[in-house]
Amino acid sequence: xxxxxxxxxxxxxxxxxxxxxxxxSFEAHPDSYRHWTLQVDGPVATLRLAIDPDGGLRDDYELKxxxxxxxxDIELNDVVQRLRFEHPTVKAIVVTGGMERMFCAGANIGMxxxxxxxxxxxxxxxxxxTRNSIEDATANSQQAWIAAVNGTAAGGGYELALACDEILLxxxxxxxxxxxxxxxxxxxxxxxxLTRVVDKRFVRRDLADAFSTRNEGVQxxxxxxxxxxxxxxxxxxxxxLIAKHAAHRVAGSDRPDDAAGVELTPLVRxxxxxxxxxxxxxxxxxxxxxxxxxxxxxxxxxxxTTGDELVAAGDxxxxxxxxxxxxxxxxxxxxxxxTVGTWVFTTSGSADAVLxxxxxxxxxxxxxxxxxxxxxxxxxFKRLDVSARTLVATIEPGSAFVGMLAEIVLAADQSxxxxxxWEDEDNPPPPATLRLTTVNNGVFPMSNxxxxxxxRFWGRADALAxxxxxxxxDLDAEQALDAELVTFTPxxxxxxxxxxxxxxxxx
Numbered sequence: 001x002x003x004x005x006x007x008x009x010x011x012x013x014x015x016x017x018x019x020x021x022x023x024x025s026f027e028a029h030p031d032s033y034r035h036w037t038l039q040v041d042g043p044v045a046t047l048r049l050a051i052d053p054d055g056g057l058r059d060d061y062e063l064k065x066x067x068x069x070x071x072x073d074i075e076l077n078d079v080v081q082r083l084r085f086e087h088p089t090v091k092a093i094v095v096t097g098g099m100e101r102m103f104c105a106g107a108n109i110g111m112x113x114x115x116x117x118x119x120x121x122x123x124x125x126x127x128x129x130t131r132n133s134i135e136d137a138t139a140n141s142q143q144a145w146i147a148a149v150n151g152t153a154a155g156g157g158y159e160l161a162l163a164c165d166e167i168l169l170x171x172x173x174x175x176x177x178x179x180x181x182x183x184x185x186x187x188x189x190x191x192x193x194l195t196r197v198v199d200k201r202f203v204r205r206d207l208a209d210a211f212s213t214r215n216e217g218v219q220x221x222x223x224x225x226x227x228x229x230x231x232x233x234x235x236x237x238x239x240x241l242i243a244k245h246a247a248h249r250v251a252g253s254d255r256p257d258d259a260a261g262v263e264l265t266p267l268v269r270x271x272x273x274x275x276x277x278x279x280x281x282x283x284x285x286x287x288x289x290x291x292x293x294x295x296x297x298x299x300x301x302x303x304x305t306t307g308d309e310l311v312a313a314g315d316x317x318x319x320x321x322x323x324x325x326x327x328x329x330x331x332x333x334x335x336x337x338x339t340v341g342t343w344v345f346t347t348s349g350s351a352d353a354v355l356x357x358x359x360x361x362x363x364x365x366x367x368x369x370x371x372x373x374x375x376x377x378x379x380x381f382k383r384l385d386v387s388a389r390t391l392v393a394t395i396e397p398g399s400a401f402v403g404m405l406a407e408i409v410l411a412a413d414q415s416x417x418x419x420x421x422w423e424d425e426d427n428p429p430p431p432a433t434l435r436l437t438t439v440n441n442g443v444f445p446m447s448n449x450x451x452x453x454x455x456r457f458w459g460r461a462d463a464l465a466x467x468x469x470x471x472x473x474d475l476d477a478e479q480a481l482d483a484e485l486v487t488f489t490p491x492x493x494x495x496x497x498x499x500x501x502x503x504x505x506x507x
Contacts, residue, residue, distance in 0.1 A: 021119045022057055024070065024335040026328055027266055028078035035072045037098060038079055043091040043250045043257075045083060050098030061110030066102045068156065069111040070123050070335075077130045084141055084375075085315075086261040088368050091253035092246040093137075095164060096148035101174060103147075106155025107190070118338040125386065126331070127156070128191040131163035132447075133379060138165040140375055144249035148242045149229070153177045154217065159189060162196040166245055169229040170238045171220040177228050178217025203227045256368050262314050267328055276332065278325035280318060283333070290507040291342045292333055296326065296408075298349025298400040303357035307367025310360060318357050319373050327380045330387060342390040342506045345408045347400040351435065358403045358439055378444045381407050385446055390414075390506050394499060395477075395486065397421050397429035403437035407444055409485065410452035416499055417486040419477040424492070433474040434485060441468060457484070 030038055034055040037048045049072075051063045057071045083090055097103035107127075112120055137143045147153075147161035149169045158177045161167045169175060179189045179197070188194060194212060197203045203211070207226045211218055223229045233241040270277040274285040282295040299318040304310040310317055315324065333340060361374050384391070393409045395401050395417040401409050409415050421428040442451045457464035463484055470483050477489040490498045 021116060021335070024057070024074075024332075026074055026077070026331045028075045029266070030079065030082065033075050033079075035068070036075050036079055038083075040087060040090060043089055043253075043255075044246045045087065045090045045093045047079060047093055047095045048098035049095070049104055056108070056111060058111070058114065060114050061108055063108050063111075065105040065152075066097060066099050066157070067105040067108040069108050070119075070126065073123075073127050073130050077126075077133065080130065080133050080137060081376075082264055084137055084143060084372050085264055085369075088256055088259040088261050090143060091255045092144045092146060092249040094146050094148050094242055094246055095160070096242075097151050099151070101151040101172075103149045103151045103153040103175075104157025104160055105152065106157045106159070109185075116338075119335070121388075122334050122338070124190050125388075126334075129379075129383060129386075131160065131192060132382075134163040135165075136375060136379060141372065142253040142255050144253065146242070146245055146249065148238070149175065149177065150238065151175050152217075154180055155189065155193075156191060159191050159193045159196070162193065162200065165249075166231075167229040168238070168241055168245060169220070169223055169232045170235055171232040172235050173219065176217035176219040177223055178214065179212045180215040180217065182212050183215040197228070201227050259368060260311065262311060262320070262369060264315050264324070267324060269325075269328075276329060278329070280322040281325040281329055283329050285337065285340060287340065289342075289503055290340055291344055291503055292337065292340045293344040293346060294326075294329065295346045295348055296322065296400075296405060298347065298351065298405075299353040299357050300349065303353075304360055305356075305363070306360065307364040307370045310364075310367070310373065311369050317373075319360070320376070323373065323376045323380050327376075327383060330380075330383055333389075334387060340389075342392060342503060343387070344392045344394060344503070345412065346394055346396070347405050347408075348398055349400050351400045351402040351433070354400050354402050354405055355435075355437065358437070361404075361443065362438060374443065377404060381411065381444050381452075382447050384408070384411055392416070392499075392502070395432045395434055395480075397432050399432050402435040403439050404444070406434060406436055406440055407452055409434065410440065410456055414488070414502065415486040416495070416502075417477045417480055417489050418495055419489045419491045422492055431476055433476055434480045435474050436467070436471045436485070438471065441471065 034052045039046045049066060051066045051068060051072060053062045053064055056063050056069050083093060134145050138145050145164040147164035147167045149161055149167060152175060153161050158179060179193045181187050181189050197208050198205060203226060218228055220232055224232050231241055276283040280297050284293045303318050304313050315321060360370055364370050391412045393412040393415040418432050421431045440453050446452055446455055453467055454464060467483050467485060480486045481489050
């Protein structure tokens, strides 16, 4: 069965027993949004949230008072991506409520009550990752997000505002910001609320404590005095306040004034039985063993060498297409295959082709699309880091674990590299090699803001220096083990048994 990944109908993945949660697709498009409205006016975009109460992913709850579920955040994730790729001249985004006196009431309680534990965990994780991408857009894409809180912003609604770089609050004696989870639900704010209040906005800890125990929230001047918002204005001056702050962010952005965007077309994938196949990524499931084996395939044709060529290639360049497919595959497994706990990573194709494709990230780094593609890969690798799965990399003859794809080896919990080659073949292939490049030394930072290489050798400066010295060279199994870049190097006789035993122990 070949499907466009933008289908949102509740369905069951082939070969899978009916889950308690509906089948989830992460593709969306502005033409089919049910909850968000995007308006682009020159360098400023306005995003309004008016949630359809009957538009939940399940039919056992109603999205009252602009409360959200996963479907709302899938659309938000999509619009964040499209603004970065399809609207390169947009320099400021104003997100506001589309309902009377209501910005957003946060996550829908009925949805959470009827969800499995796995769905709730993945929902909160995806919600926070989406907010992280908003912060990334402001910090690294120079596309600043501003929250125009024109009504109540409670719980996850205020957490959405916190993800923005500025929070403007209407001062109308009723609108307030709040994190009421503690007094009302006896739980902590779940998607970065208190963390962002204290560590991002630098609100005093005693005030943060008082704030999080007030179910009615904080209004107007007090919210401003405590540092919970950046500016306030009465209803008569609120639009002027928004325009002033948006204009300031536009003036300070380095995004282009005149550039054509790149359309993100619907992903096409084949979903058959235990296989999920895209053009550059394949996933094979073994549910008995509890594994999903990823294969990331190297380019098979020359790739863009300049930013202009990358723009001309659109979303079909290997760099952008593979990032989208890899990201979508991980999200599919998180939500639709929650019992598959081990992800095994392989690569195939020409290592030189991967190096040729990634080179534009270094040689034309100032181009707006090159920057966006690099940041997209960085976010995708971060999603891999926090997927709460056992990650295993297997490096065999014919693998293409070089440069950016070598990040997967550095992210893995364990890595196996074949020593030598397959001895029982008539024409055995050359031994497997692993090659680090300049991109492994900080181009794709982790959430801790340092490279996976530096994280691997944290507190061991000599080992880090040795690994950095190996950049640019093809390392065989013995050399990769000596550089501490792989975990085990079994030979042909032991390979199958050692990998199998490790996977069985993880199941």
